Each structure stands twice: as structure tokens, then as C-alpha cells.
Amino acid sequence: MDAGGPLFVNERRSYRKELKKAAIGILSLMPMMLAIVGLVGIFQAFVNKEMLASLFSGDAVRDTLVGTVAGGIAVGQALISYILGGELLQEGISLYAVAAFILAWVTLGVVQLPLEAEVLGVRFTVLRNVLAFLFTILVAVATVWSIQWLR
Numbered sequence: 001m002d003a004g005g006p007l008f009v010n011e012r013r014s015y016r017k018e019l020k021k022a023a024i025g026i027l028s029l030m031p032m033m034l035a036i037v038g039l040v041g042i043f044q045a046f047v048n049k050e051m052l053a054s055l056f057s058g059d060a061v062r063d064t065l066v067g068t069v070a071g072g073i074a075v076g077q078a079l080i081s082y083i084l085g086g087e088l089l090q091e092g093i094s095l096y097a098v099a100a101f102i103l104a105w106v107t108l109g110v111v112q113l114p115l116e117a118e119v120l121g122v123r124f125t126v127l128r129n130v131l132a133f134l135f136t137i138l139v140a141v142a143t144v145w146s147i148q149w150l151r
Contacts, residue, residue, distance in 0.1 A: 029115065029118070029119065033115065050091075053088060053091045053092075053093055055070055056093050056094065056097045058094060060094060060096045060144075063093070063094045063096045063097035063100070064096045064097065064099075064100045064137055064140055064141060065100075065137070066097060066100075067096065067097035067098065067099070067100030067101035067104065067140065068100040068101070068103070068104045068108075068133060068136050068137055068140070069104070070101055070104070071100060071101040071102065071103065071104025071105040071108065071136075072104040072105075072108030072109065072110055072133065072136075073110050073111075074101075074105060075105060075108065075109035075110065075111050075112060076105055076106075077106075078102075078105070078106045081101070081102045081105040081106060082102065084101075084105075085098045085099075085101065085102045088101070095143075095144045095147065096140060096141065096144050099139075099140040099143045099144055100136055100137060100140035103136040103139055103140055104132075104133075104136045107132045107135075107136060108129060108132050108133060108136065109129075113125060113129070116128075
């Protein structure tokens with residue numbers, strides 16, 4: 001068939017229809033996405049490394065759990081978490097806490113749960129976050145043990 005045949009006309013209509021549906025979907029999620037970006041920005045502006053450092057005790061088990069919870073609440077970008085993690089290590093925070101914090105920072109996200117549940121479904125969101133929480137703890141511990149073993 002030539003390029004102007006009926007097959008391509010139907011494909012163009014279908015493409016436009018799907019593009020319009022996608023744009024409407026993105027626009028309907030825009031208010032929630034803006035709210036999440038705003039909350040993350042506010043959190044990062046008011047929570048500093050000294051506040052985070054005060055949460056940790058030096059106990060490996062407690063620090064791993066606290067690091068996981070704090071990182072899940074303090075959701076952010078990976079690049080920032082590495083910088084913050086380095087500063088926390090300089091403050092004397094345990095490697096368990098920092099590893100858990102960084103992992104949770106990029107894999108968990110309490111702030112974005114409503115958006116994730118709306119887009120991907122509540123069941124998937126809950127299951128993903130529970131598994132991410134558990135694996136964050138396991139990977140943090142395995143990371144510290146691996147680093148200690150390599151020294």
C-alpha cells in the first residue's frame with residue numbers, strides 16, 4: 001500500500017486518540033504531582049543533617065530500622081542522598097544507619113504513596129513498599145557486612 005492508503009489514516013487517528021488520552025491522564029495527575037514535589041521541597045528545607053543525626057543511637061539494629069524509616073519519610077533524589085549520607089558518616093552516624101537511609105530514601109516514599117496508589121493500584125503499592133522496606137534492611141546489613149569483610 002502507498003503512504004496515503006486507508007491503513008495509515010486509521011493509524012494516525014488511533015495515534016492521536018491515544019495521545020489525547022495520555023495527555024488527559026497526565027493533566028489529571030498534575031495537582032497531586034505538584035503537591036508531592038512541594039512536600040518534598042518543604043521537607044528538605046526544614047530537615048537538616050543535625051536533626052537526622054539526633055535520631056541515631058549507635059546500636060546497629062536500631063540505627064538500621066531508624067535509618068530505613070527516616071529515609072522512607074525523607075524521600076528524595078539519589079544524588080542528594082549520597083551527599084547527605086557522606087555528611088552523616090562524618091557526624092559519626094553508623095554505616096548501618098546511613099546505608100539504610102540512602103536505600104530507603106530512593107526506594108520508599110511515604111509522601112508519594114497516594115499518587116502511586118492512584119496510578120498503580122493500592123494492592124501493588126502496599127506490596128511494593130512492604131517488600132522495599134524489608135529488602136532495604138537486608139541490603140543495608142549486607143552492604144555493611146560486605147564492606148567490613150573487604151577491609
